[in-house]
Amino acid sequence: MLPDFVLIRHRATSRWVDANFNKPAVKRLIWDPDRFFSDERCVVVKDQKKIKVARVAVEVSGELYRIFIKRYNAFSWRARLLSIFTRSGAFRSLQGAAILQNAGFATAKPLAALESRRCGVVTKSFYLSEEIADGKTADTYWREDLSIAQPQRLRRRRQFISGLALTFQALHRQGVYHNDLKDANIIVVPEKDAELFYLLDLEGTRRYSDLNLRRKVKNIVQLNHTLGRLLRRTEKMYFLKVYLGSSFASKRIRRRWVTAVLEQSRRRDLKSRRVRKLL
Numbered sequence: 001m002l003p004d005f006v007l008i009r010h011r012a013t014s015r016w017v018d019a020n021f022n023k024p025a026v027k028r029l030i031w032d033p034d035r036f037f038s039d040e041r042c043v044v045v046k047d048q049k050k051i052k053v054a055r056v057a058v059e060v061s062g063e064l065y066r067i068f069i070k071r072y073n074a075f076s077w078r079a080r081l082l083s084i085f086t087r088s089g090a091f092r093s094l095q096g097a098a099i100l101q102n103a104g105f106a107t108a109k110p111l112a113a114l115e116s117r118r119c120g121v122v123t124k125s126f127y128l129s130e131e132i133a134d135g136k137t138a139d140t141y142w143r144e145d146l147s148i149a150q151p152q153r154l155r156r157r158r159q160f161i162s163g164l165a166l167t168f169q170a171l172h173r174q175g176v177y178h179n180d181l182k183d184a185n186i187i188v189v190p191e192k193d194a195e196l197f198y199l200l201d202l203e204g205t206r207r208y209s210d211l212n213l214r215r216k217v218k219n220i221v222q223l224n225h226t227l228g229r230l231l232r233r234t235e236k237m238y239f240l241k242v243y244l245g246s247s248f249a250s251k252r253i254r255r256r257w258v259t260a261v262l263e264q265s266r267r268r269d270l271k272s273r274r275v276r277k278l279l
Helices: 024-030 033-038 078-084 089-103 140-147 151-173 213-230 233-249 251-278
Strands: 007-012 013-018 045-047 051-060 061-072 110-118 123-129 185-192 193-197
Touching: 007 078, 033 051, 033 251, 045 089, 061 089, 078 123, 089 110, 089 123, 140 185, 140 213, 151 193, 151 213, 151 233, 213 233, 213 251, 233 251
Parallel strands: none
Antiparallel strands: 007 013, 013 110, 045 051, 051 061, 061 123, 110 123, 185 193
């Protein structure tokens, strides 16, 4: 857990709050984060069966916070039953943020996590984090900032792909696994000479002593299935070249990776088509 967080328990509710954010005014705000969703300043950015995400600006002791609130819904009896034996999505997100920060990777600054239980069952769970200033999802950044094929943008494209590949490489070398590394969960913030990549949706983040090949390939497939739809074949190969480093020179290793990514991507596409037919 992050060292600067404090735990506040009240009856069946546990709250983990950033010590710098733990002010009297904040305690009133996070007592029931559901109230944020009815605030006229609140903008709902995602509303699904499992989660609801909103953005809101609040003033605390004269300081303005631009906050993202993620609510995890207990949407089925199976999910409620399993919650007896597991941590809530909010707490797992806070753990994921700690894993990334301790490993030297960027994510939205966590502010608080809250979970309420009744007879051991999670009844509600919220994760609060600061908005990433000037950030765009990877796909939006590619379309809006890098899509025009001008000479200077071709260089910037390669720079972007290289930075993203090196981020994946560093994650995997340190044994960090994010179970949903699609483009929408990667926020890009441009800097002078490069881009900084922030990772979101952290409840499935784990750290292993030795990250296996299956999980590494899965992350590449997740990116290929989303951002990969916007990239040319040569750009995808350049990503793999940077990611593999010196191993890319081995024809056997290169072929094994390309084959694994293409096969799993095809399986994923087939599964997505089947799901769409059922809907």
